Amino acid sequence: MIKLTVINRLLVAAAALVLSSAAVAAPGQLGAESSMSPAAVKERIKPVGSVCVQGEECKPVGLAAQPLAGASAGPRTGEQVYNAVCTACHSIGVAGAPKVGDKADWSPRIAQGEKILIQHALNGFTGKKGQMPAKGGCAACSDEEIANGVKYMAGKAK
Numbered sequence: 679m680i681k682l683t684v685i686n687r688l689l690v691a692a693a694a695l696v697l698s699s700a701a702v703a704a705p706g707q708l709g710a711e712s713s714m715s716p717a718a719v720k721e722r723i724k725p726v727g728s729v730c731v732q733g734e735e736c737k738p739v740g741l742a743a744q745p746l747a748g749a750s751a752g753p754r755t756g757e758q759v760y761n762a763v764c765t766a767c768h769s770i771g772v773a774g775a776p777k778v779g780d781k782a783d784w785s786p787r788i789a790q791g792e793k794i795l796i797q798h799a800l801n802g803f804t805g806k807k808g809q810m811p812a813k814g815g816c817a818a819c820s821d822e823e824i825a826n827g828v829k830y831m832a833g834k835a836k
């Protein structure tokens with residue numbers, strides 16, 4: 679009987695642990711399988727495609743809408759911009775975005791020349807695979823920062 683009670687207590691404690699960690703992990707935590715699954719990300723960023731008109735400024739979305747840390751400290755590096763904005767689509771290839779480091783997808787794009795790549799990132803671009811929103815949806819990013827992001831991603835595919 680005593681043994682049973684101990685086991686019961688352990689079970690209750692284990693259940694409480696599981697419940698509390700589930701609650702902590704739930705809301706939009708990066709890396710959590712469910713919230714970063716291609717379907718979930720695609721769903722979250724869906725409005726980007728519909729509100730972005732080429733040549734016009736996109737409505738900022740999600741992460742991209744927040745001024746990035748260190749905004750006052752001069753232009754961010756390509757890596758910083760990538761991690762704050764571009765990774766949302768380019769890390770796992772959401773909505774047809776060429777995955778960072780995917781040489782087969784990037785090499786014909788890189789072959790267009792850096793100027794064109796940067797233009798496409800700045801102004802938005804609709805290709806065979808999908809739609810790249812202007813500035814990746816980051817209205818707060820400067821042109822220079824977007825160019826840095828492009829160079830960073832292109833560099834990863836070489």
Ligand code: HEC
Pocket residue numbers: 723726759760763764765766767768772773774775776787790794795796798799803804805806807808809810811813814815816824827828
């Ligand atoms: C909402 C998703 C999304 C975000 C965020 C995003 N991209 Fe893209 N990007 C795409 C898609 C989709 C394509 C591919 C379009 C095609 O080829 O059909 C693309 C293509 C590109 C290309 C290739 C253009 C070409 O000429 O082939 C570059 C360069 C690029 N993105 C840069 C960036 C940079 C830099 C950022 C971050 C500032 C960024 N992207 C953020 C979706 C995104």
